[in-house]
Amino acid sequence: MQKMAEHKGCGTSGGSGKASCGTGAGENDMPTEIWEKVKNHPCYSEEAHHHYARMHVAVAPACNIQCNYCNRKYDCANESRPGVVSEKLSPEQAAKKVLAVASAIPQMTVLGIAGPGDPLANPGKTFKTFELISEAAPDIKLCLSTNGLSLPDHVETIKKFNVDHVTITINMTDPDIGAEIYPWVFWKHKRVTGKEAAKILTDRQLKGLEMLTANGILCKVNSVMIPGINDDHLVTVNREVKSRGAFLHNIMPLISSPEHGTVFGLNGQRGPSAQELKALQDSCEGEMNMMRHCRQCRADAVGLLGEDRSAEFTTDKIMEMDVNYDLSARQAYQEKVEEERQAKVAARNAELETLAGENADLKILVAVATKGSGRINEHFGHADEFQIYELSSNGAKFVGHRRVDLYCQGGYGEEEALETVIRAINDCTAVFVAKIGHCPKEDLLKAGIEPVDQYAYEFIEQSAIAYFKDYLAKIKSGEITHVTRGDATIRQGAFVSVDA
Amino acid sequence: MTYKIVASQCTSCSACEAECPNVAISEKNGTFVINPKKCTECIGYFDVPQCVAVCPVDDTCVIDNSLPRYQPSA
Ligand code: SF4
Numbered sequence: 235m236q237k238m239a240e241h242k243g244c245g246t247s248g249g250s251g252k253a254s255c256g257t258g259a260g261e262n263d264m265p266t267e268i269w270e271k272v273k274n275h276p277c278y279s280e281e282a283h284h285h286y287a288r289m290h291v292a293v294a295p296a297c298n299i300q301c302n303y304c305n306r307k308y309d310c311a312n313e314s315r316p317g318v319v320s321e322k323l324s325p326e327q328a329a330k331k332v333l334a335v336a337s338a339i340p341q342m343t344v345l346g347i348a349g350p351g352d353p354l355a356n357p358g359k360t361f362k363t364f365e366l367i368s369e370a371a372p373d374i375k376l377c378l379s380t381n382g383l384s385l386p387d388h389v390e391t392i393k394k395f396n397v398d399h400v401t402i403t404i405n406m407t408d409p410d411i412g413a414e415i416y417p418w419v420f421w422k423h424k425r426v427t428g429k430e431a432a433k434i435l436t437d438r439q440l441k442g443l444e445m446l447t448a449n450g451i452l453c454k455v456n457s458v459m460i461p462g463i464n465d466d467h468l469v470t471v472n473r474e475v476k477s478r479g480a481f482l483h484n485i486m487p488l489i490s491s492p493e494h495g496t497v498f499g500l501n502g503q504r505g506p507s508a509q510e511l512k513a514l515q516d517s518c519e520g521e522m523n524m525m526r527h528c529r530q531c532r533a534d535a536v537g538l539l540g541e542d543r544s545a546e547f548t549t550d551k552i553m554e555m556d557v558n559y560d561l562s563a564r565q566a567y568q569e570k571v572e573e574e575r576q577a578k579v580a581a582r583n584a585e586l587e588t589l590a591g592e593n594a595d596l597k598i599l600v601a602v603a604t605k606g607s608g609r610i611n612e613h614f615g616h617a618d619e620f621q622i623y624e625l626s627s628n629g630a631k632f633v634g635h636r637r638v639d640l641y642c643q644g645g646y647g648e649e650e651a652l653e654t655v656i657r658a659i660n661d662c663t664a665v666f667v668a669k670i671g672h673c674p675k676e677d678l679l680k681a682g683i684e685p686v687d688q689y690a691y692e693f694i695e696q697s698a699i700a701y702f703k704d705y706l707a708k709i710k711s712g713e714i715t716h717v718t719r720g721d722a723t724i725r726q727g728a729f730v731s732v733d734a
Numbered sequence: 735m736t737y738k739i740v741a742s743q744c745t746s747c748s749a750c751e752a753e754c755p756n757v758a759i760s761e762k763n764g765t766f767v768i769n770p771k772k773c774t775e776c777i778g779y780f781d782v783p784q785c786v787a788v789c790p791v792d793d794t795c796v797i798d799n800s801l802p803r804y805q806p807s808a
Pocket residue numbers: 241242243244245248249250276277346527528529530531539
């Protein structure tokens with residue numbers, strides 16, 4: 235399968251969405267206008283992120299606030315997390331890069347500007363880039379991520395450039411909590427600190443959100459879950475942003491370790507565990523659409539979600555490339571992708587019917603090794619992330635992904651790597667792979683995780699539902715007993731491809 | 735004429751460049767520098783030096799002690 239480009243479509247700091255909306259939703263679950271807007275957007279639609287790609291260009295280095303989870307001094311090619319990039323581009327370089335990538339990767343449908351600073355703190359560069367791209371490649375969707383401080387000032391321009399997706403990072407609506415997350419904001423030519431700063435920020439964010447939705451611009455909200463600071467409060471944030479028309483809410487885990495040099499990293503503030511994150515996402519889900527496939531990708535990411543091909547498109551390589559933008563070839567390719575998607579949905583629905591009438595409050599999680607197209611098509615040892623599905627009598631629901639270190643790196647450190655894989659998917663009953671070696675198979679079984687290769691190269695959801703049916707039948711016949719699984723660990727650091 | 739940027743600390747984020755009322759800041763070889771001939775310490779424009787207020791790295795935009803302080807002529 236051909237690889238695809240990824241998009242970092244959200245603000246400087248991270249992102250989120252819901253299973254019945256952003257993430258798991260399909261054509262029938264939402265109004266047609268919204269479906270049209272999101273169906274090819276890998277960040278907004280969990281379904282689309284198997285098939286379509288996005289890219290980010292790093293044209294916006296300046297920022298107008300400071301977050302305790304960001305260290306703007308940090309810039310290292312080995313480290314990658316929101317707000318960190320190694321290559322700054324001019325609007326002209328960025329436009330050329332977008333055309334080069336779109337020509338090489340026909341699934342690339344979305345261009346995002348998300349940082350490394352705040353796009354709206356760099357309005358000149360951000361909007362110049364949009365202008366150049368909308369002239370040369372009018373079929374590419376534009377999106378933008380912001381901390382929201384200057385958002386109300388730019389809604390008119392956002393509208394003018396037909397930017398239809400905006401992500402705002404909103405971590406609080408209560409200034410007392412905000413004061414623990416934001417040391418300062420730069421506002422009206424002054425540095426404002428403490429509660430006052432947080433009050434200005436939340437007022438501007440909510441005002442910007444209201445203005446965008448009033449103008450029919452699709453709006454996603456990202457929140458960073460910081461245990462002990464805003465974890466409980468994010469349920470309130472969810473309600474507040476929903477009442478103002480946000481379409482998706484993406485709750486992401488705090489990324490923090492001392493070597494990042496952030497305030498939170500240095501003072502030992504921990505991130506949430508996988509189950510803590512899931513519990514919060516579940517509790518918000520009743521209220522609105524949650525997005526769970528966010529990879530917190532870096533600001534210059536290129537590729538499908540969970541994949542980074544940015545090394546193929548460095549500035550030097552791009553400036554040498556002869557770019558030939560072929561709109562009709564791109565469209566033909568995308569039509570084929572649509573056919574494949576429809577086949578996948580039909581297969582899932584057929585399988586789902588056979589589940590009808592099955593009881594069970596029983597829910598299990600399974601991990602899937604995939605490189606895209608909605609199929610189980612990755613070797614266990616080559617997976618650098620697993621997608622997690624929750625299986626119940628309602629079917630298979632995508633609930634997240636887990637990054638892991640490559641198990642199969644050619645010899646050394648295999649045992650250790652396998653342990654981290656097991657820790658990362660420890661809450662799963664089974665792991666679906668295209669192929670798996672004998673040794674890891676044994677070790678997984680010992681850890682209580684069933685390796686499943688019988689559905690190699692099949693569609694994920696269809697296979698998962700079939701597996702779940704078997705699982706229920708085996709419980710009924712007494713062949714197996716259901717065991718409740720424990721918690722799992724979230725690997726620190728944004729996604730970066732090892733083979734890129 | 736008296737602010738300077740500590741080059742070893744500058745992240746080249748460019749935030750100061752856009753805020754300077756005197757267009758005193760520009761990029762040179764990857765980091766940002768203040769032209770001491772143009773800097774007025776923001777006197778006459780703002781209460782606080784803008785580059786200091788917006789810079790994400792504390793103690794990066796600092797007074798250059800090797801130069802005399804700016805004297806407003808008015
Ligand atoms: S995956 Fe998340 S961080 Fe990456 S672009 Fe999409 S929403 Fe943003």
